[in-house]
Amino acid sequence: MRRSPAFEIFRYAAIALALALTLLPILWMVSMAFKPIPEWSATGADLTWIPRAPTLDNFRFVFGQSTSDLIVALERTAWRPILASLLSAVFGTVIAMVCGTAAAYGLSRFGSGKNLPLALIQLRLFPPMAVMIPVMIMWAFLGLIDTWWGLALIYGIVTLPFAFWLMKTFFDEMPREIEEAALVEGCSRFRVFMKITLPVMRAPLASSALLVFILNWSDYLIALLLTTKNWVTIPVYMASLSSSMTGQLYGAKAALGLLAAIPPVILGIAIQKHLVRGLTFGALKQ
Amino acid sequence: MSATETLPGAAEAAPRTIPPVDRESRRLGFRLTLPTQLLVLFIAGFPLLMQLYISLTDWSPLDGVGWWKAWESWNSFANYTDLLEDRRWWGALWRTFIIMLVCVPAEFLLALGLATLFMDDFPGKRIFYSILLMPMMVVPAVAGYMFFMLFQSGGPFNGILSALSGMDIKIAWLSDPTLALVAVMIADIWQWTPLMFLILLAGLVGVPEDQLKAATLLGANWRQRFFTIMLPRIKTIMVIALAIRVIEIFKIFDTLYIMTGGGPGVATETISVYIYKVTTQDLIWGYVAAIALVILIALSVLAVFAMKRMEAAKNGGRA
Numbered sequence: 308m309r310r311s312p313a314f315e316i317f318r319y320a321a322i323a324l325a326l327a328l329t330l331l332p333i334l335w336m337v338s339m340a341f342k343p344i345p346e347w348s349a350t351g352a353d354l355t356w357i358p359r360a361p362t363l364d365n366f367r368f369v370f371g372q373s374t375s376d377l378i379v380a381l382e383r384t385a386w387r388p389i390l391a392s393l394l395s396a397v398f399g400t401v402i403a404m405v406c407g408t409a410a411a412y413g414l415s416r417f418g419s420g421k422n423l424p425l426a427l428i429q430l431r432l433f434p435p436m437a438v439m440i441p442v443m444i445m446w447a448f449l450g451l452i453d454t455w456w457g458l459a460l461i462y463g464i465v466t467l468p469f470a471f472w473l474m475k476t477f478f479d480e481m482p483r484e485i486e487e488a489a490l491v492e493g494c495s496r497f498r499v500f501m502k503i504t505l506p507v508m509r510a511p512l513a514s515s516a517l518l519v520f521i522l523n524w525s526d527y528l529i530a531l532l533l534t535t536k537n538w539v540t541i542p543v544y545m546a547s548l549s550s551s552m553t554g555q556l557y558g559a560k561a562a563l564g565l566l567a568a569i570p571p572v573i574l575g576i577a578i579q580k581h582l583v584r585g586l587t588f589g590a591l592k593q
Numbered sequence: 594m595s596a597t598e599t600l601p602g603a604a605e606a607a608p609r610t611i612p613p614v615d616r617e618s619r620r621l622g623f624r625l626t627l628p629t630q631l632l633v634l635f636i637a638g639f640p641l642l643m644q645l646y647i648s649l650t651d652w653s654p655l656d657g658v659g660w661w662k663a664w665e666s667w668n669s670f671a672n673y674t675d676l677l678e679d680r681r682w683w684g685a686l687w688r689t690f691i692i693m694l695v696c697v698p699a700e701f702l703l704a705l706g707l708a709t710l711f712m713d714d715f716p717g718k719r720i721f722y723s724i725l726l727m728p729m730m731v732v733p734a735v736a737g738y739m740f741f742m743l744f745q746s747g748g749p750f751n752g753i754l755s756a757l758s759g760m761d762i763k764i765a766w767l768s769d770p771t772l773a774l775v776a777v778m779i780a781d782i783w784q785w786t787p788l789m790f791l792i793l794l795a796g797l798v799g800v801p802e803d804q805l806k807a808a809t810l811l812g813a814n815w816r817q818r819f820f821t822i823m824l825p826r827i828k829t830i831m832v833i834a835l836a837i838r839v840i841e842i843f844k845i846f847d848t849l850y851i852m853t854g855g856g857p858g859v860a861t862e863t864i865s866v867y868i869y870k871v872t873t874q875d876l877i878w879g880y881v882a883a884i885a886l887v888i889l890i891a892l893s894v895l896a897v898f899a900m901k902r903m904e905a906a907k908n909g910g911r912a
Contacts, residue, residue: 318710322721325707329725332739332783335749339742348745354752410629417622426633429896434844436865437885440647440878441640444660464636467629496621527734527847528865532873542734546851557742564735575730576723 336568339561340365347557365562369548385563387537388544392567395458395530395540396523402463403523404516407470412500415478424475427468435465439532446533453535461533462523470519477511478504514578521571541567641889648672648882655876663879672883682884684859685867688774692863693842696781700838701831703782704789708797709819729787737851740780741767744852767853770860777849777861784848785841789834796830797823836899864888 334356339347341361349355371384413419442461443452451457485507489499505512527542534543545563549555643660649670652663676682711722728736743750744766754762766776800823808818824831846865849855855862855870862870872881 315715318715321706321710326721326724328783329728329787331749332736332743333727333731335743336735336739348747354747354749356749406628406632409625413622413625417618417625419619419622420626420630423626423629423633425896425900426637427629428900429893430633430636432840432892432896433889434846434865434868436844436846436868436872437888438636438640438644439872440882440885441643442636444643445640464632467632471629496618500621500625521730525732525734525847527732527851528869532869542732542847545738546734560738561742564732564738568731568735571730571732572727575726579723579726 333568336561336564339558340565342558342561344558348555365558366566368559369563383544385541385544385566388539388541389566391455391458391530391534391538392524392540392542394455395462395538396520398456398459399462399466399523400516400520402459403466403470403519404512406463407467408474408505408512408515411471411474411478412504415475416496423471427471430464431468435528439529443532452533453537455538458530458533458538458540461529462526465526465529466519466522469522470515473515473518474508474511477508477515481508517574517578521574524567524571644882644886644889647879648886650879651877652879653876654878660878666879668879672880673887675880676883676887681859681862681867685862685864688861689843689845689863691774692778692781692845693839695778696785696842697835697838699778699782700786700789701835703786704793704834707786707790708794709823711794712797726787726791728784729791731784733784733847734851736780736784737848740776740783740848741852744776768857770857773853773857773861777852780848780852781842781845785838789838792830792834792837793827796827799830800826 338356338358341363342358343360343362343364346353346355346358346360369385371386410420410423414421414423446452446457446461449457451460481504486499486503489503490496494502525542526540527546530540530543531546534540539547541563545560545567548560548563647660647663649667649672650663651666651668651671652658652660656666658665707725711718731739742748745751746763746765746768750766751762751764754764764772766772804822805818808822813821844865845863846869849861849863850866850869853861855866859867868881868884871877871884
């Protein structure tokens, strides 16, 4: 469709405004992450968007290297929380994807588990806060408090509805001819699922998995309740990073926040094409 | 849900069950769904009973007795009657709805406006699109910290306001009850408009080009095309997008808790923040269980109702 020049000007102006508003908070955190202490809480005329004396000290600090300015010793460095975040998010994704994909296929092809769509929607609907009391009691009983595997298990369950629903729509829309051809040639149904369906669905599987990973990586509340010391995740660790001696450790927290924000943003942009396709699979097909 | 939109294909595919579901596939279907069924049972079955039991007592983890012995502090339905008179609870519920009522429409309108600008190709579209999606991928806790910094009284938000107005503005956003709520809403709108944008744009792109062209040829102007062709076509998608945001805002915690901790006082305390505080600070778990159960039951009824409506719409559409 052709548009008038006036429309084009309006469009670029509107988009420019949206871009500025989108980037502003992010840029401030990036800038803060590279600021030395004296610039952390500069106000008024001293408030700068670009650090006057950019430094990597904030990053060094959270990884435990003492720097000239930051003499406070960290009780714990960021390594362990990063490991905790990675392990719990990755294995949570594995749990959600394996169970969710299998169940979605079972329902989509064989009509098994007809209760699951509603049950999982309800699971997705509930505020995690409203089921945490029994979870905390059970996790304590099973010795899962403050472990990455305990976190992975609850992450797997919390994101299971996502994996299931995404994969279900993919399976529902997938043409059956390929599978039928393999069946005619004498493959068992399980073999067809493993050798034909899953490889064909590589791209949807990958984008669903990345989405689930992003969701797990982004959690704060559950880790806040289920971890105490050894396996706190990055967001919990970041929030706890301030002491009575130093007050808010603005720069250090910003550095950590930047590190935490990078993986999901990159992954999200990487899967954005599949993400849209995944979200609109049914609606886009005319 | 969205499958109902695929009008020609769906009607034919539905009755076709080739090859017929035999014993082998029924067994395989059972096995494939078993792990998920077990996980659902694990997280819903037993915990629900436990929650129901505890909710009828005054049990707290500080009591020094296991939860199974909670009957020692049995209080019948006192927790539930207390809830009716709990001002803090009603306040939290009210505030959650206020946030919902402001943020969901704001996000929807902003996203719809942006999405219509992105419908056809123009130079720079792809890179702009990627950048605009970034906020929804930022870890919510980190987004909370970003806005915590932005809204400091000497922070950049006031800095920009000062530069624009020429006055030295030093508003303490996060310590003022009303402004703190506004700040929390701004953060939510910043982070989640992109999600709505993504979903709505996908829906708009799915609107068949030839229909729009035909309408243009017949002399329909932009507004007519928008309201008579595009909006009806993306109705389902719109409902889904809105539902997602309503559900998510009902749970709102991370961003808000990092920004204000529910404060000042209880000014930004939402349902999740309130439950979190009673759980970790007051430690009255019997009461928390009662609150949680009330929420679970209310939401379950809503979910069943919504599913029924959706099925009805689906069947009605087919017939």
